[in-house]
Amino acid sequence: MPVPRTSAFPAGPPGSAGPVGRLVGALVSPILNPILSPLVSPLAKSLATPLAPDDYLGLIDPLLSARHPAGRVVAVRPECAGAATLEIRPGRGWAGHRAGQYLPVGVEIDGVRHWRTYSITSPPLAEAPGRTLTITVKEDPGGRVSPHLVHRTRPGAVLRLGPAQGEFTLPEASLPSRMLMVTAGSGITPVAGMLRTLARRRGGRGPAPDVVLLHSAPGPDEFLFRAELAALEAELPWLSVRARYTRTAGRLVPEHMGVLCPDWYERETWACGPEGLLDALERHWAAAGAGERLRVERFRPTPLLPEDPEAPGGRVRFEHSGVEADAPASVPLLETGEAAGVVMPYGCRRGLCFGCLAPLVHGRVRDLRTGELHGEPGELIQTCVNGAAGPLALAL
Amino acid sequence: MPSTPSMPSTSSMPVTSSTSTSAVPVTPLEQLEEHTEVLGEELDRIRAEVVAARGAEDARYIHTVIAVQRGLETGGRAALAVSLFPPAWAAGTAMLTVAKVLENMELGHNILHGQWDWMGDPAIHSTTWEWDFLTPADAWKHTHNHLHHTYTNVVGRDRDLGYTVLRMSPEQPWHPVHLLQPLYAALLAPVFEWGIALYDLEADGVRSGRKSVRAFLGDLAGMARKAVRQSAKDYVLFPLLAGPSALPCLLGNITANGLRNIWAHTVIFCGHFPADVQTFSYEEEQLEGETRGEWYLRQIQGSANIEGGLLLHVLTGNLSHQIEHHVFPDLPSNRYAELAPRIREVCARHGIAYVTGPLWRQYSSMWGRVLRHAVPKVPWGRS
Numbered sequence: 001m002p003v004p005r006t007s008a009f010p011a012g013p014p015g016s017a018g019p020v021g022r023l024v025g026a027l028v029s030p031i032l033n034p035i036l037s038p039l040v041s042p043l044a045k046s047l048a049t050p051l052a053p054d055d056y057l058g059l060i061d062p063l064l065s066a067r068h069p070a071g072r073v074v075a076v077r078p079e080c081a082g083a084a085t086l087e088i089r090p091g092r093g094w095a096g097h098r099a100g101q102y103l104p105v106g107v108e109i110d111g112v113r114h115w116r117t118y119s120i121t122s123p124p125l126a127e128a129p130g131r132t133l134t135i136t137v138k139e140d141p142g143g144r145v146s147p148h149l150v151h152r153t154r155p156g157a158v159l160r161l162g163p164a165q166g167e168f169t170l171p172e173a174s175l176p177s178r179m180l181m182v183t184a185g186s187g188i189t190p191v192a193g194m195l196r197t198l199a200r201r202r203g204g205r206g207p208a209p210d211v212v213l214l215h216s217a218p219g220p221d222e223f224l225f226r227a228e229l230a231a232l233e234a235e236l237p238w239l240s241v242r243a244r245y246t247r248t249a250g251r252l253v254p255e256h257m258g259v260l261c262p263d264w265y266e267r268e269t270w271a272c273g274p275e276g277l278l279d280a281l282e283r284h285w286a287a288a289g290a291g292e293r294l295r296v297e298r299f300r301p302t303p304l305l306p307e308d309p310e311a312p313g314g315r316v317r318f319e320h321s322g323v324e325a326d327a328p329a330s331v332p333l334l335e336t337g338e339a340a341g342v343v344m345p346y347g348c349r350r351g352l353c354f355g356c357l358a359p360l361v362h363g364r365v366r367d368l369r370t371g372e373l374h375g376e377p378g379e380l381i382q383t384c385v386n387g388a389a390g391p392l393a394l395a396l
Numbered sequence: 397m398p399s400t401p402s403m404p405s406t407s408s409m410p411v412t413s414s415t416s417t418s419a420v421p422v423t424p425l426e427q428l429e430e431h432t433e434v435l436g437e438e439l440d441r442i443r444a445e446v447v448a449a450r451g452a453e454d455a456r457y458i459h460t461v462i463a464v465q466r467g468l469e470t471g472g473r474a475a476l477a478v479s480l481f482p483p484a485w486a487a488g489t490a491m492l493t494v495a496k497v498l499e500n501m502e503l504g505h506n507i508l509h510g511q512w513d514w515m516g517d518p519a520i521h522s523t524t525w526e527w528d529f530l531t532p533a534d535a536w537k538h539t540h541n542h543l544h545h546t547y548t549n550v551v552g553r554d555r556d557l558g559y560t561v562l563r564m565s566p567e568q569p570w571h572p573v574h575l576l577q578p579l580y581a582a583l584l585a586p587v588f589e590w591g592i593a594l595y596d597l598e599a600d601g602v603r604s605g606r607k608s609v610r611a612f613l614g615d616l617a618g619m620a621r622k623a624v625r626q627s628a629k630d631y632v633l634f635p636l637l638a639g640p641s642a643l644p645c646l647l648g649n650i651t652a653n654g655l656r657n658i659w660a661h662t663v664i665f666c667g668h669f670p671a672d673v674q675t676f677s678y679e680e681e682q683l684e685g686e687t688r689g690e691w692y693l694r695q696i697q698g699s700a701n702i703e704g705g706l707l708l709h710v711l712t713g714n715l716s717h718q719i720e721h722h723v724f725p726d727l728p729s730n731r732y733a734e735l736a737p738r739i740r741e742v743c744a745r746h747g748i749a750y751v752t753g754p755l756w757r758q759y760s761s762m763w764g765r766v767l768r769h770a771v772p773k774v775p776w777g778r779s
Binding site: 043046047049050051055056058059067068108110111112113114320321322343344345346347355357358396 | 450451452453454455456462463466470510513514515516517518519521522523524526527528534537538622625626628629633634637
């Protein structure tokens, strides 16, 4: 059975940016390539100072900017249950992603840029025909950004793109022979990216891992990508899709695993869905001694670590403002600076958009999400998710 | 936003010394205090309205100015590259001059004030912006946003009141060198950016011990680096790239920088130095205890507007609305025009002088002040 073309492998023609985009591309690339060559770029930089060549390129087409990576929406496809898939052509500065990662997206609404993250539902760019990526956004009727993306975004719209993030990914090197995906609701999105990647790489041939997808949705009408997954299952011998409709069969609990996927504890497992389900799965896997085979993805910003009274803070000096302040170890430097009256660059305040980057002059900082200590002179620090680890100075 | 003293206080109204006859009408002290309190509340309300209304239209405005400025700069550079052909020289120099004026006034000055920080765009943000001016953005933000906007026209505190070399109020001590100030004020105009760059180093602060020698040397190095980069670009690289048009290209760049400097000098001097603008001899306690309303009042009395059309406002970076800018330094500049009649109405109601006039009048009035204070205070003089 042929794979439906609806959203599996979005293959816009190379010039789907529109005639203007094509024209600009044709005009710009012969100029752009020499400008970016290592021989000429110092000269171009000197000619553009105090701006950068990037500032002029970004004005011709935001997709040419490397400093502020952007993407252009080339198609918006409605999905079921108030969701829509946006197909985006990323620009020059976007570094790509691994299957399963999520994408910070900066959307300008009424003059103000808002940042949100969405799982990328397409294979890595090199494997995606048309070199586009897709995100599938489910509308939150009370929200500000998701209704805008689902209902008011048209092809041609430009979005800022942050670097793809997350460790909930398909292993790059060697795939396990048996895999289990447990998803619920829009938790299917990162897994869809993985399954599409596997389908692309393996097709119907070769030694493919045996993959079971166990998805929970209120009913068939709310099952995102249902038709496409059914078609893939029919085509690919190694894929098995099992749906559980909670409206008729009740909520999915880990105790059902024995029936739904008898060898669950032997499978490398990826799970994404509501907190309650993930917590229950983690307990269940741990009880069976299979905890290290379960990876979970939670749709919320990585929480900051609980306050650690042992961790020493430090005195932070804001070099350009000439301000000094005490920075407790568990308070983001962004907040410390703002409280001290320093004008701090900021963005999402959740470690996603990299809008708050500030150069570290000296000292060390602690990532408040992971506890990791880092910091080299000159390193750009995300002040919204890093706290002081000893005395330090920022070039702000 | 510059830190503005906002501590409530019961201190008496500041003793203002004015070079003008249009001072605040004589009113009982308590009534004045109440007045400034109400003034502060009214202006805070106006500010909150604009903050709530900022949106897509404002964003489109600044994006348009940026696009026009970079387009003009590119066009000007391209025309000057073939400026052996005289019309190309004229067009190139004109485009580059306008580009440099926009870059300094409507973009650099206003973005560095944080007027566009609300958009959350790291590319158009007071912390990341750098401009085509010799003073590095950080150094300028300190002397301008902090010192000048907080202590506007306070003798001895606002260094912009005469830029430490000009005597602009009778309270500033006279020195024989001030006899020459009309001359050097005029000579300063075409090299204004160099003057401001030296001024922003705050050498006077080192002498008075307010600034450390190390900080001074650090700022000097930063300024020198920037000066080398900017000068290399305008006076070496672009002329060299112009090949046979090198000399006219160089002349075009010098002309554009010179005209931009004269224009900036004109606009900025007209903002605080026309005759009717007040200066303030404050004691330290008066500054400490200044209420929000009193601060607003000083900003209004210490600034002057220039009347004119849309083009004039854009080319002055909306500093033609100097009063509105000083009252709300961090509101987007494109909003000042609609704020002006409202502020003026508030002033009229409170009996506060609102100094405004066409460019020629403010400019000649400014020069009158430079001339008047070049000579020492005489008992029979106006000031």
